[in-house]
Amino acid sequence: MLNALGQPQSLLLLGGTSDIALAVAERYAATAPLRVVLAARPGPRRDEAVARLSALGHRVEPLDFEATDTAGHPALVERAAAGGDLDVTVVAFGVLGDEEEAWQDHDAAVRLAEVNYVGPVSVGSALAAQVRRQGHGTIVFLSSVAGERVRRSNFAYGASKAGADGFYLGLGEALREHGGHVLIVRPGFVHTKMTEGRGAAPLAVGADDVAAAVVDAVAARRELVWVPSAMRFVMSGLRHVPRPLFRRLPI
Amino acid sequence: MRTLLTGWGRTAPSAATLVETGDVAGLLRSRPERGVIARGLGRSYGDAAQNAGGTVLAPIPGPTTVDDETGVVTAAAGTSLHDLMGRLLRERRFVPVTPGTRYVTVGGAVAADIHGKNHHRDGSFGHHVLSLDLVTPDGALRTIDPDREPDLFWATVGGMGLTGVITSVRFRAPRIESAYVTVRTERIGGLDALLRTMRAHDDEYHYSVAWVDTLASGRSLGRSVLTRGDHAPAAELSGGAARHPWRGPADPRLAVPVTLRAVNRLGVRAFNELWFRKAPRDAVGLESLATFFHPLDAVEGWNRLYGRGGLVQYQLVVPDDAEAAVAEALRLLAAAGQPSFLAVLKRFGAAGPGMLSFPQPGWTLALDLPAAPGLVPLFRDLDRLTAEAGGRLYLAKDARMSRELFDRTYPRADEFRALRRDLDPDGVLTSDLARRLDL
Numbered sequence: 001m002l003n004a005l006g007q008p009q010s011l012l013l014l015g016g017t018s019d020i021a022l023a024v025a026e027r028y029a030a031t032a033p034l035r036v037v038l039a040a041r042p043g044p045r046r047d048e049a050v051a052r053l054s055a056l057g058h059r060v061e062p063l064d065f066e067a068t069d070t071a072g073h074p075a076l077v078e079r080a081a082a083g084g085d086l087d088v089t090v091v092a093f094g095v096l097g098d099e100e101e102a103w104q105d106h107d108a109a110v111r112l113a114e115v116n117y118v119g120p121v122s123v124g125s126a127l128a129a130q131v132r133r134q135g136h137g138t139i140v141f142l143s144s145v146a147g148e149r150v151r152r153s154n155f156a157y158g159a160s161k162a163g164a165d166g167f168y169l170g171l172g173e174a175l176r177e178h179g180g181h182v183l184i185v186r187p188g189f190v191h192t193k194m195t196e197g198r199g200a201a202p203l204a205v206g207a208d209d210v211a212a213a214v215v216d217a218v219a220a221r222r223e224l225v226w227v228p229s230a231m232r233f234v235m236s237g238l239r240h241v242p243r244p245l246f247r248r249l250p251i
Numbered sequence: 252m253r254t255l256l257t258g259w260g261r262t263a264p265s266a267a268t269l270v271e272t273g274d275v276a277g278l279l280r281s282r283p284e285r286g287v288i289a290r291g292l293g294r295s296y297g298d299a300a301q302n303a304g305g306t307v308l309a310p311i312p313g314p315t316t317v318d319d320e321t322g323v324v325t326a327a328a329g330t331s332l333h334d335l336m337g338r339l340l341r342e343r344r345f346v347p348v349t350p351g352t353r354y355v356t357v358g359g360a361v362a363a364d365i366h367g368k369n370h371h372r373d374g375s376f377g378h379h380v381l382s383l384d385l386v387t388p389d390g391a392l393r394t395i396d397p398d399r400e401p402d403l404f405w406a407t408v409g410g411m412g413l414t415g416v417i418t419s420v421r422f423r424a425p426r427i428e429s430a431y432v433t434v435r436t437e438r439i440g441g442l443d444a445l446l447r448t449m450r451a452h453d454d455e456y457h458y459s460v461a462w463v464d465t466l467a468s469g470r471s472l473g474r475s476v477l478t479r480g481d482h483a484p485a486a487e488l489s490g491g492a493a494r495h496p497w498r499g500p501a502d503p504r505l506a507v508p509v510t511l512r513a514v515n516r517l518g519v520r521a522f523n524e525l526w527f528r529k530a531p532r533d534a535v536g537l538e539s540l541a542t543f544f545h546p547l548d549a550v551e552g553w554n555r556l557y558g559r560g561g562l563v564q565y566q567l568v569v570p571d572d573a574e575a576a577v578a579e580a581l582r583l584l585a586a587a588g589q590p591s592f593l594a595v596l597k598r599f600g601a602a603g604p605g606m607l608s609f610p611q612p613g614w615t616l617a618l619d620l621p622a623a624p625g626l627v628p629l630f631r632d633l634d635r636l637t638a639e640a641g642g643r644l645y646l647a648k649d650a651r652m653s654r655e656l657f658d659r660t661y662p663r664a665d666e667f668r669a670l671r672r673d674l675d676p677d678g679v680l681t682s683d684l685a686r687r688l689d690l
Contacts, residue, residue, distance in 0.1 A: 178253055
């Protein structure tokens with residue numbers, strides 16, 4: 001259960017080797033050790049993540065997870081919940097892809113849409129069933145400012161995030177009466193292994209900054225946060241720029 | 252139909268199926284998924300009367316009978332103390348124990364083994380209970396008392412509803428001489444003087460409580476208003492009280508219509524200052540039962556003044572010789588600058604035999620704070636202080652304690668768990684509190 005100060009007893013990380021997911025688990029470790037279900041592809045990266053979180057005092061349970069195996073997602077969520085209620089789940093998987101390949105290469109375009117849109121919808125629906133069953137539960141979806149107004153420069157990625165973002169916004173409304181809480185997190189550029197080698201955009205943040213925002217927003221039962229918060233105003237402005245002007249902007 | 256429920260603190264909501272049925276045995280035998288917990292009027296601050304994903308049984312008031320000779324009352328568990336007081340005043344009697352609100356049920360009073368301003372004299376509610384009707388998880392209706400099935404009885408008193416559904420309670424109601432209390436109100440400038448006065452003279456009064464200004468620090472740390480009183484004899488009443496010596500408590504006159512955060516640091520400081528100044532230096536006066544025992548009941552829904560984030564109450568008890576811990580707790584609170592409305596300090600008398608009952612001889616301090624994640628470090632420090640002093644936190648108020656702290660401070664926790672395993676192997680009874688503390 002989440003307690004009155006918003007501290008969970010269990011955490012499910014979907015995409016458990018993501019820098020942001022791990023930073024969230026590390027932040028929770030600072031107040032109390034939790035049961036952490038780390039759902040990710042098996043391999044040395046997951047082993048490392050398990051060791052890292054165990055060393056912080058968490059009881060870590062690794063689970064095999066593949067974002068595109070949508071048929072397996074309901075069973076995966078049930079396995080994660082076998083050891084107790086899922087208090088907070090972080091949906092943290094996604095790919096950035098190569099911006100130009102992602103619309104010109106058919107396979108790459110489909111794969112990006114599957115990982116970034118179909119996958120989150122699939123796990124979101126499976127998680128919703130679990131939240132309804134247990135009468136409480138917080139789902140955190142890591143979205144992106146890229147979904148707020150889709151730009152020419154990475155539209156395949158932006159469109160997939162926009163779609164999933166909309167799904168989770170609606171899921172939050174739907175689960176409210178069932179005791180559920182959905183938090184959408186829209187970070188700007190985050191320095192992680194996903195963005196390694198790319199030039200940082202203005203207002204870039206680190207995984208820790210996103211994790212801090214997640215932990216605070218879960219406790220405050222907020223439904224939408226921007227990281228950094230100034231991004232909200234930047235994107236709010238950009239959203240209303242007319243298209244002929246928007247396409248000339250160097251973004 | 253799912254209903255979102257919270258405790259009085261309005262934190263950590265969860266959804267449950269709220270049912271109102273007289274067939275408690277049938278409900279328990281049907282073993283609903285994720286279990287059942289009985290709920291009274293929802294005045295527990297935390298998650299004791301919530302059951303996420305499961306079933307929550309709403310209170311059903313029933314008839315109350317009073318034996319004129321012996322003062323033995325038989326009341327349905329769903330009866331509120333408010334209604335009960337109205338009935339008992341007609342018999343020139345009062346409830347044996349009342350907490351700071353009349354809006355709790357008799358069943359809840361047993362389940363939380365509530366205490367009041369007379370604990371140093373009369374003990375907790377469980378002390379006055381002669382017998383209980385309890386529907387155990389197997390659906391059997393059992394009448395239990397301290398002689399018949401003492402283990403089950405003392406696990407039920409203070410057991411937070413986890414041993415069965417209490418349906419009826421028999422207890423003794425003392426006679427009183429009027430619906431008024433003669434109250435001595437004193438301003439006390441600091442903590443040392445307060446502790447000294449309470450320790451030396453509490454026994455001379457039936458009721459005693461101190462309201463502490465938690466924002467006062469330094470030499471004023473622990474400045475407070477001490478009120479102590481006794482039921483007033485009818486012959487000593489004057490004015491309106493003399494004309495209506497048995498007038499019962501009224502329904503709330505004011506209501507908070509919207510949830511709006513009105514409790515903030517500045518407001519609390521101003522209020523505490525005003526409230527301290529307005530108290531007489533030392534005076535004796537007459538107060539109605541409602542004014543003396545339940546001042547906050549005059550405002551319906553006062554918990555909404557804490558806004559959407561809700562409030563947390565932290566109530567600790569420490570042994571008599573650990574009064575330094577009380578001072579340290581007040582110091583930590585003042586240093587943290589958290590806006591707690593007047594804290595309440597009381598002296599407890601002897602502990603009862605309840606397995607998970609809160610009271611133990613010593614000092615109990617209750618603090619109301621707006622819920623915020625920023626309280627985590629303060630509460631961690633208070634937890635450590637309480638545990639090291641040999642004290643504990645009150646389950647009816649708790650909304651955040653860890654299982655580790657509970658196990659460390661409730662020495663009979665495992666005994667309670669073992670009894671539950673025998674009584675309820677399938678876990679038919681459960682609550683969010685039970686899940687959080689693994690009860």
